[in-house]
Amino acid sequence: MATEAESADPPAAYTALLDEIERYNAVGSAQSVLSWDQQVMMPERGTPARSQQLSTLSSLSHELLVDGDVGDHLDTLDDESLTTDQQAVVREVRRQYRRAERVPRDLVEDISEASSEALGAWESARENDDFDEFAPHLDELVDLKRQYAEHIDPDADPYAVLFADYEPCLPLSKAESILDELRETLVPLIDDIRASDADLATDALDGTYDTDTQEDLARDVLELLDYDFDRGRLDTSTHPFTSGNQFDCRITTRFDPEDPLGSLLPTIHEFGHAYYTLGLPDEEFGTPLGDDRDLSVHESQSRLWENHVGRSEDFWELLLPKFTDRFPQAEDLSVRDAYEAANQVYDENLIRVEADELTYHLHIIVRFEIERELIGGDLAVDEVPDRWNELYEEYLGLTPPSDAVGCLQDIHWSHGSFGYFPTYSLGSVMAAQLYAAADRDIDELDERFALASSTRLASGSARTFTATGNDTRRAS
Template identity: 80%
Template sequence: MATDATQTEPPAAYTELLDEITRYNAVESATEVLSWDQQVIMPEGGTPARSTQLSTLSSISHELLVDGDVGKQLEALDDASLTPEQQAVVREVRRKYVRAARVPRDLIEEVSTATTEALGAWESAREHDDFAEFAPHLERLVELKRQYAAHIDPDADPYAVLFAEYEPCLSLEKATAILDELRETLVPLIEEIRASDADLATDAFEGTFDTDTQESFSREVLELLGYDFDRGRLDTSTHPFTSGNQFDARITTRFDEHDPLGALTSTIHEFGHASYTLGLPDDDFGTPLGNHRDLSVHESQSRLWENHVGRSAAFWELLLPKLQEAFPQTSNLSPREAYEAANQVHDENLIRVEADELTYHLHIIIRFTIERELINGDLAVDDVPDRWNRLYEEYLGLTPPSDALGCLQDIHWSHGNFGYFPTYSLGSVLAAQLHAAADREIDDLDATIRDGDFEPLGEWLRTNIHQHGRRYETDALVEHATGEPLGADAFTEYVTDKYSALYNL
């Protein structure tokens, strides 16, 4: 949202601040490209060089933010007359500056080196099903992140400090309350579903599905949804993710010949992330107004497209003929059967990214519990596999047969991203709230999806979420879009209604 040219010229300190933060964000953007390369196409032997490169860039970005003139410029703007957009820029830069200024540069470099080395160790440990191979790296990262949190606020809950890295506008207390509400709703709902005698088409996608054809079909679905391949690309990676900015937003996914729905839903999920990134204003690239509003909002975009669109009955009426053309073995499948298969609640799914829409959040709560215990010193790294397995038995009635299918399945801890996991469930909660608001405002939203017209929904999201960048803090942005602050009511109503109807509860 660029500043109106007819407005009074901003103070010199603001213009200088904008220049500094644009340079800082350019280095951060370059770091992200190197990280994408490491996860997608870098040769296996490239880790030592990449470790040095990323550590150096991390040091440079820290210097640009902390050792330059940003602090003086922020001080000069304390009492300046600024537009609401300019005030938002100063607020966001100040938040980042205050945190960064409290952390020594050598610790920043050490964290960057540790995460680069941990990524390769995690990939190898996962491949070899050997948690002990990853454990020393995890222990090092836990200790480094405790130090990091202590520098920022030595008197605060260290996990709350780390959570604020990903969701600075919502308190950990609010996040915990929402997760508690989800657990209270979902555990009995899942138990009812498992006890029901509904005969869903759970075997609709059994068999073998060529992965090259899956990739071609994923590209077709992305084009159908409106993904701009002039500003993006689709690749494969160990763990699906999206990376980039409004000029270059790249998607990765993964394919399993026995699970075509997994690749489809993860591709649609990543499209949601990319659509948000590509919807940010071009003119504000490199500034907070051209950056996304934290991870809960980002995740709301991916979960909205994955679940409220990609798992809807209307979408399967549209998609099934295209799927049958790609995979003739599904020629006898009906849209209703495909819809049921896409929404079945699994009894034995151990993998978070392959989980159904309901049990997914129990996977999140388990990770939230473990990483909070790790950071707060209540759990030793060596005890993580046992704690993980016991929580899976308690929440899901499942015991992972291996660490590769258990505590080694996610990439996040190898990045040192403690505090990240809660944003997935917060994003799902927000997705339901946004979808409910869009459904009220778009005339027959289901019909537009059934007709393959995704522009009304895309435009609603661009208008209400994407174009604002970080102008608003999270609750204000949600209230601007939906009329009320973030809450779990829309989500609990949505899943209760949907799955009660699906399973005849």
């Protein structure tokens, strides 16, 4: 059957389905541009127009999927007559369609408008350290997202329904058991590390680093990693993120004069996201085959580059000359010291995106527990700050001095993204697995990080690395 399907023209219903889906995805990618602009370029008072644009596109996108002929085409199609690639497209469209058809258009529009409004409120609340500014928006989003989950599956745990938006291929229970295992392993491990008397160069990067120069260095690193600036950009935003498609995938970072790693590692992290997206096949743009897989797979790519490359001693061998070139103040820094500083387990860090590799997951688990309680109706929005601080005390032994560096630090809830956080930890776990496999299959993998970019490319290892990611994506 498969052989027959490979050689024949696709059935008319398939071609028609693809046309509809390409339009649907074009609207989605237009929304991404508007959202990138909102976070990076839009003037402060542009929100009312942007909210209306985004909510209109959300509802149009919903209508394209649900009200047109997509459902009919899906009913008509005989999967047996399709190639395996075509079957994958249909499987993915069917999954999206079945969820979307249950959600009323007005609700889609309300969620989009509410999250666009919430974004500005969150930015302001964070700046003013005033949770009350953000609370009514969060309350509205929790309520809207509960309704959304209820429409999709009234009998399921609403949080599990939301989680499936980001991670459709893994049951929540499995995710939960991974997070449990991480917590049970990491809490005592971190205690041991903190109690250890090993003398590490944790303060090797202390000092003040000019932020414009940090930006130059971030660009150096991106050049080194072979980021394609003809298909990307580096900008600054409150919260580092990546946005785009295989033709145009942009990253952001942010700069703190006291913390050069706080811009460097997020830059490498976002590069990992972008490198994955830029590796998607051009000719499949607008179809599920040209789109990224689940968020945890995406995160596996960013964490791979951040943790397994960016924090490796060999990579610092390559990076250090660039670093000291930009910051002559660090002329005495050794590769080993930089490596130790980049891999330290912080005693005091409150900020997820600046966390070390181990405590990172505890930051995630705090958010996971709070959002489950919020969506489950077990926690009121005004109790979030106290609950947050309580859990930080419990898992990290820290009490945030303010909500700005506490429950207001992340953008996600202002997007109405509940169920998103666990994918970060799942991605890190996947990254570790990918790395272990790559290390097994590629000779002297670590050592190659120390080679100049052109040599690395000639040896093919960088590309192999990405190919691994893509293969995994297809298989998952």
